[in-house]
Amino acid sequence: MDIKGKKAVVFGGTSGIGLATTKLLAQAGANVVAISRDPSKAGELPAGVSTRACDVRDSAAMEALLAELGPFDILVSAATGGDRAVGPFVEMDIDGFKGSFDKLWGYANVVRFGAAHLNEGGSITLVSGSPARAHPRDLSALSAVGGAVEALVKTVAREIAPQRRINVVSPGVIDTPMMTLEGKAEREAAYADMTKGYLIPRAGTADEVARGLMFVITNDFVTGTIVDVDGGWLLSD
Numbered sequence: 442m443d444i445k446g447k448k449a450v451v452f453g454g455t456s457g458i459g460l461a462t463t464k465l466l467a468q469a470g471a472n473v474v475a476i477s478r479d480p481s482k483a484g485e486l487p488a489g490v491s492t493r494a495c496d497v498r499d500s501a502a503m504e505a506l507l508a509e510l511g512p513f514d515i516l517v518s519a520a521t522g523g524d525r526a527v528g529p530f531v532e533m534d535i536d537g538f539k540g541s542f543d544k545l546w547g548y549a550n551v552v553r554f555g556a557a558h559l560n561e562g563g564s565i566t567l568v569s570g571s572p573a574r575a576h577p578r579d580l581s582a583l584s585a586v587g588g589a590v591e592a593l594v595k596t597v598a599r600e601i602a603p604q605r606r607i608n609v610v611s612p613g614v615i616d617t618p619m620m621t622l623e624g625k626a627e628r629e630a631a632y633a634d635m636t637k638g639y640l641i642p643r644a645g646t647a648d649e650v651a652r653g654l655m656f657v658i659t660n661d662f663v664t665g666t667i668v669d670v671d672g673g674w675l676l677s678d
């Protein structure tokens with residue numbers, strides 16, 4: 442797909458990976474609507490980008506917003522949705538575990554209410570995460586949610602082909618505001634520790650992940666695919 446002049450809708454497009462994707466899409470000539478609960482956090486945005494406020498978990502609001510914004514050619518969601526529960530599964534607060542699935546319910550709203558307004562030749566791209574297939578200790582919630590996102594994408598790919606495509610990009614450890622680490626020194630130490638066994642032992646950037654999204658958005662022969670942008674986490678010791 443040639444992005445120039447196309448309309449893109451990016452949920453979670455005001456921070457981190459979604460914001461980086463919004464900027465790359467705008468740079469390639471798309472008109473982009475970036476959406477989150479508080480879009481003011483995006484700061485200054487390039488020409489061609491507008492913002493809207495919406496909570497991806499609010500099904501009625503999502504149905505109305507996507508109907509209003511349609512038709513569009515590019516639909517992306519990188520919205521985290523809610524909190525993430527970490528720790529050993531058997532000791533975990535079950536409400537925290539269940540709450541981690543807000544990401545899946547948000548993505549489900551994006552796909553359910555967005556697909557109907559996606560032009561032929563258009564694509565949907567969601568963001569999972571390496572825990573989906575790395576299955577690290579203490580990250581059972583992220584692993585289960587990410588696995589569900591990837592299974593959803595592969596199933597929907599069959600259902601919307603050949604007119605429309607859907608893919609998922611799976612980031613490893615990425616330096617974004619999602620990582621609640623204070624101060625440069627603390628961030629660097631935490632990332633060095635988290636990535637020490639990785640083939641590329643550092644945190645990735647939001648821009649590096651956004652370039653993975655741009656690949657699946659622009660390549661018309663790619664659907665039902667998972668693109669890992671993870672510094673080799675899946676092959677780490």
Ligand SMILES: NC(=O)c1ccc[n+]([C@@H]2O[C@H](COP(=O)([O-])OP(=O)(O)OC[C@H]3O[C@@H](n4cnc5c(N)ncnc54)[C@H](OP(=O)(O)O)[C@@H]3O)[C@@H](O)[C@H]2O)c1
Nearest residue numbers: 453456457458477478479496497520521522570615617619
């Ligand atoms: N960073 C990493 O290391 C990493 C690793 C693996 C996977 N991921 C995944 O990558 C995706 C993007 O993460 P990120 O690191 O870019 O996070 P981020 O910088 O915190 O950005 C998350 C975005 O989602 C929006 N959002 C969150 N909950 C929302 C809701 N309920 N409704 C609407 N918008 C909502 C946020 O804006 P508001 O707060 O204004 O709503 C923000 O724009 C997520 O799915 C995350 O799980 C990240």
